[in-house]
Amino acid sequence: MLNGVRKLLCLLLLFGLGASGVAVSSAAQAAGQPNIVFILADDLESGDLQKFPNIWNQLVRGGSSFDHFFVTNSWCCPSRSSILRSQYVHSHGVLTNTAPEGGFTKFHNSDLERSTVGTWMQAAGYRTGLMGKYLNHYPGGAAEPTYVPPGWNEWDVPVRNLYKEFDYTLNENGVLKDYGSAPEDYLADVLSQKANAFVSQGTDPFFLYLAPIAPHNPANCAPRHREAFLDATAPRPPSFDQEDVSAEPRWLSSRERFSEKKIAAIDERYRRRLRAMLGVDDMVGALIETLRASGKLDNTYIFFGSDNGFHLGQHRLAQGKTTPFDESIKVPLVARGPGIQAGGVISAMGANVDLAPTFAQLGGAQLPSFAEGRSLLPLLRGQTPSPWRQNVLMEFNRPLDQSSARQTPVPAYQGMRTAQHTFVRYATGEYQLYDNAADPYQLHNLAARVSPEVISEFNRQLDALVACSGATCRSADSVPPPSFANPAGSSGAGGS
DSSP: OOOHHHHHHHHHHHHSSOSSOOOOOHHHHHHOOOEEEEEEESSOOSOOGGGSHHIIIIIITTSEEESSEEOSSSSHHHHHHHHHHTOOHHHHOOOSSSTTTSHHHHHHHTTGGGSSHHHHHHHTTOEEEEEEOOSTTTTTTTSOTTOOOTTOSEEEEEEEOTTTSSSOEEEETTEEEEOOSSGGGOHHHHHHHHHHHHHHHSOSSEEEEEEOOTTSTTOOOOGGGTTTTTTOOOOOOTTBTOSOOTTSOHHHHTOOOOOHHHHHHHHHHHHHHHHHHHHHHHHHHHHHHHHHHTTOGGGEEEEEEESOOOBSSBTTOSSBOOSSSHHHHBOOEEEESTTOOTTEEEOSOEEGGGHHHHHHHHHTOOOOTTOOOOOOHHHHTTOOOSSOOOEEEEEEOOOTTGGGOSSOOOOOEEEEEESSEEEEEETTSOEEEEETTTOTTOOOOOTTTSOHHHHHHHHHHHHHHHTOOTTHHHHHTTSOOOOOOOOTTSSSSOOO
């Protein structure tokens, strides 16, 4: 049970803060600060978390879930940079996963590490830790393998073989340690042990950023999970191996339908991903039990999310991400903690740029002026401020080496996801427009069927989003999206 001081803290945090403010009152500072854990899966789509008993029972049923949460770029390093800095891609400039235009090297060489959620929380008095995946190709050519960025008191990050989850090297607070291929060396389990020690043995308050590798390819599981999900098959929504893609941009309309061999490979990949996620599920269960045993659970907020989604056969895409479809950009976000409704569902829109402002508001940290997201705390306490986010900006830049891909690559694009619509404009001059309320599987591209004025209205609003910076982004993203009637004969009953 919370003691009187902690009860006072929770009331101040949950009911005394303004919708957009981040500073806490002096009374809250005196009372103490809550602990915060952020668990970030890698390439986990917004799907059925019920397959993972600890995540489902302890987080989903024990907390509140967002059903309209999106990433600003459906690619690991740009997305993680947006999380660390609360900035859209056009602001932080980490465009891809690899140098020179992206990856850890771009983040590091741009001096972005000087101000991240780690430094903000540390300045607010938090003991901070980052365990697991940091940024793609860390430490790259920009730093020594022993390099630890500012803002982190505890640092346990792989410097090689992270996706294998065996035979890797960890940078443990500036000291390199090699791990082997024994069952006890499985990376998710090693990170779990370190996380349990971090939350139970150090001082409070703490902020833990815990980033397991699963279910990223090749999705290696712990030996104990090898026999799980043997009969599972990937979901077969109407978009699976989509029958008609003739109205889509060339990168999609040029793709062939799947062979039986390809479908079998999709199913096997799905099974591997489920097995790998069981290691993350064990991690969640062990962490919650450690917090409970140490008497800290009642004063700890736990957030669970993903850096981007993943295709498993939808829209003729056997695997992968980087597209503007919901399979790529829509991700799970679940939160539990003091004052958060158990079993709640939040329908208001959120984005990954909103995570760091949420942690900052919880902990009384000062947000820098460049932050572009907004705190989700009002939503977690059952309120939707006005104005609130009406759209999420999407930005994707085609990597320099993708021209050699066997299939037509996804071109660079900008877009916006609203509560009802998805609008995308490509560098090729092509467009996509979906009415997600009438067409939830995004099967009918309306871009060529609506009037040019509709496209112009979306373009004008998108222009404002891609030009925003700092606080102006919170104005641009709160403008109501264009409304239009569905073209005659399209799926559904009407437009917004």
